[in-house]
Amino acid sequence: MDNFFGGLTDGVAYGAVYALLAIGLVLAYKTSGVFNIAFGVQAYASGALYYTLHTSHDVAIIPAFIVSVVLLAPLIGVILDRLLFRFLRSAPEMSRLVVALGLLVAIPGIVQLKFDQTLAISSQGIVPHGDTVYNIGPAVLNRDQLAIIVTTAIVALAVIVLFRYTAVGLRMRAVVESSRMAELNGVNSDRVSMLSWVLTSFVAGLAGVLLPQITGNQVVDVYYTTLVTAAIVAAVLASLTSVPLALAAGIGLGVLQEWLNRFLPTNSVVASNIRPGLPFIALFLVLALDPRLRHRRGTTDPLANVDPPPPAPVAGTRSSELTWGTRIFWCVIGAIYLYYVFFHGNDSVLDDAIRIAIYAIIFCSIVVATGLAGQVSFAQATFAGIGGAVSAQLATQQGMSVILTILIGALVAGVVGMVVSIPALRLGGIFLTLFTFAFALAFENVFLKFGWITGGIFPEAEPRPQLGSVDFANNKSFLALCLVVLVLVSAGVVLVRGGTTGRFLDAVRGSQVAAASIGISATRARIVTFGLSAAIAGLGGGLLTSYEGHYTPTNWATFVGLFWVVIVVTLGPRTIEGALQAAFGFILFAKRVLPVWLPWLINHIQPFGHVGTLPAAVQYIFFGLGAVTYAKHPEGILEANKRKPMQKIQALIDRRRSSGEPPETATSGAAPA
């Protein structure tokens, strides 16, 4: 009984943290229509400022709290609303999720420009003497835990009252449903939207100063993100709409976790596998089995159709001369680059080129999943990792040919992708994305510790392949192999896009109902796409593992995969060109642009101050902020910015065309390359 009641009280204390975060996620979704995956890093910003003021500079609790939570947090909300989300009210739900993902990547980078979290090790809470312990019946709680429980209860009550009994709450929901219709009824949607973000950000700020007290007193962004990830399960159980359910689910999850901790023998296989992954396994199961989430539609403005559709990619609208001109131009540039790499580049340049080719292959999988199918998958890194692990195991343990194992790895990843997609496809919108997220996290937390997958402490080795008499141990040969694979994958993606599946997906994206009425199975098309996408990622995973010589789990961490999505959607998620650009950015930005090229440029265009190596965090800010433009430019920033120059070149071509011939406009059938 001691364990039962002890687990109950400890579970309530820990579950209150999940509940507070889940309420924050629900509040954000209900009042802004955004699944705010960046909620944790918003909290981190307030936590970092509170630490700096209170712990580092001995500012008293109340002023430090006011500055960090009452001022900074709402200010962040105002900035996010004014600069970003105000313009996304009619945008698809997925676009808003991608923007939040960009913030998840960018905000820690911005905070860490000024905040050294390696020194933030002794955070103090918002109540004095937070470690003072109270024995309340069978419960043993300290002041910090009581502060979290009380705060969670107050926030839950306030939000319930807001939505049930106030006109403001009703207006907030109305603006999310349709800002235009709300405005027709005299609601100032701008003001209401800003109020929503101020409120959500205030709750994030509260979480920011409370959380370090239960994560070991360290103010580190990864702890915030980890807790929010676990809290997503409570938010999903509440269908992202019910605050009382989010509260109950958060506390329920905490209690369940605590009881499992207490009742499962610590040396059991079940404990070993379930404890580290419980929230993610729970999320996986809830998304797969909860009937309320079946084909649930996200919040979309019924008047959204008054907006013009996003422009077609530049590559799809240019004339045939310009298309060929562009292709020849890039072929020449590519040839020059490869000539330099093969005949003049040193090992580092060759290393860059190999990694760019491999990551371009992997990023083609995001083009398939996001650009073609219109789905955002957070599991691409996991699929790549599966390909790498299968390949390394078969090559090393079974002594099979590496070329064959890479193909088998891709096949296994593809099959896993298809299997994952089957339950996922009954879900709509962001729930499908969250399902891929849950799968990735569950895989990472449950499977990756097994030596038979990764090799354990000493990663599983994988040699380079040999094809007939060609030994790919030489890096130049291996680059040639990667380029061949890249060309084949690119051709495959282009063929799929222009083929039956691609057109089916186009039709499904346009109207699933209409597509079904002419016999197109959205489910089948999406399963095929998911499988293909996972197989491409797995192929890249096998190649990278072979190139590096061993399986490296950190290459395939879920959050690395999130950054991939950010970088691809920033630069161009609908074209092979976008995947290539993203691969160049991913490999070169931290390695060359920030430490060498950008400082060199800055130092040569201004005489005032010398700039050294720029911190790597800048890449997260750059690409994170790039991703927040996704809703405005779903074709990617580079693609969007090519539009005007391309139009000018097109005009020039048209002027030079012989007189009497009508100018060619768009080649509707031309597929973007």
Added chain:
Amino acid sequence: MIASGGTNMRAGRLLATSVALALAAAACGNSKSQSGSTTTQSQGGAPQTTASAANLTKFVPSNQAGVDDAKREIRVAVITSKTNPLGGKYVQYTDGVKAYFKLINDHGGIYGRKLVIAKERDDIIGTQNAQQVTASLSDDNAFATFVATLQFTGADALAKAGQPTFIWNINPEMASTPQVAHTNIFGSLGALCFNCGGHFLPWLVTKEHYTKVGILAYGVSASSKICAAGTKKGYQLFTPNVKVAFFDDTIPFSGDLAADVAKMKAAGVQFVTTCMDTNEVAKLAKEMKQQGLNATQNLPNAYDHDSLGDPTTAALFENDFVEPQNSAWEDTPQSPATQEYLTAVKAITTHPVELTESGWIMAKMFVDGLKGAGPEFTKQKVIAYLNSQTAYSADGLIVPIDWTKQHNDPQSNLAMRGKYECATVTQIKAGKFVPLFTEPGKPWICFDPSPKAPIPTEPQHMSFAPGGKG
């Protein structure tokens, strides 16, 4: 439209199938060029004597990569996990290297040259380690490379390049693999042994009369789990009277520890060993205090004077044991080597941590290698000289390392363990690290490393400093 697409699709399928079949059919083997390297260190060719004092100033032109005779510089590169979302300390390693280089340069340098950090790289918590290593080898024109990173996936590249490499050894990748010998990679410890189950902890619990111990580790980390298993094995091997009353290697990252503490309390645990990071042991200490579990912790990687500067943290860890990697600064009398370090490091940083000293020690090892190689030094000579050392201790700052064998994985080959199994022990008292079990001038307590050797009543007190003092 659909028909046309279908034709394209069929063509695509045909192409893909043909290529897959062709590749599968032609794929007849794997590259052999990476295998077959030896992991046994030959002593042949190593210089037998170090350079004389006169020789240390002798300038001999060199064509070695990383040696700039025009500027009279020997250049090195440093790679750390500076960008680090886990809040870990890595970049402080560079401060130690800088401090030792400054000391040498202030005394005229070596062989008529200054020691220079030519490039500092950030491997972003190890995710770009292999890339940064390759870039450094190609672009930095460095004679040697210093590394303090979470992951060390670039180890093979450094080994294949024959680059003298000096690391903060927390990485299993330091050890030679069946494919590539890592005999050019040196650390302030030899290749790590996660599952060796040493004598020290069993001896400590016996000495302190603890009879029930608890062991905690992460469930998501293979190295953490193996560390826990090794610790358990140590207790079972050497202290049959001590009961491992609680063992949990399933702890989630950033999870709640209340249940573990409740179970430990119920089991009567008196002493806790963890294979977790500093943040997690702080959380554990807090929970133990809250639940009234009055057990002592043995804290891993906790020789951090900054953290003890906070009274709340210091109170949490009161009476806990900490074993620094290097001889403790609080030893009395302080060894000359420690005094030299503590004096010199002030010129570089006001917040030196344990890792800073590791940087210092590895810079010293590098310079000792240069000295051993003589005025006509080459990378190979530096490596060969260090690999001829059977008891390298950086003037007593670390436990002697036998570089003729300690590049090799001791987990699979017991003969590759070092000759010495030693610890220097401190206990946290009123916010300070207080040395324990030392004899004046002998900061280390040492054990026979053989798995068959029982724990002694009293370990051997030792000094590895020149002259046997400090």
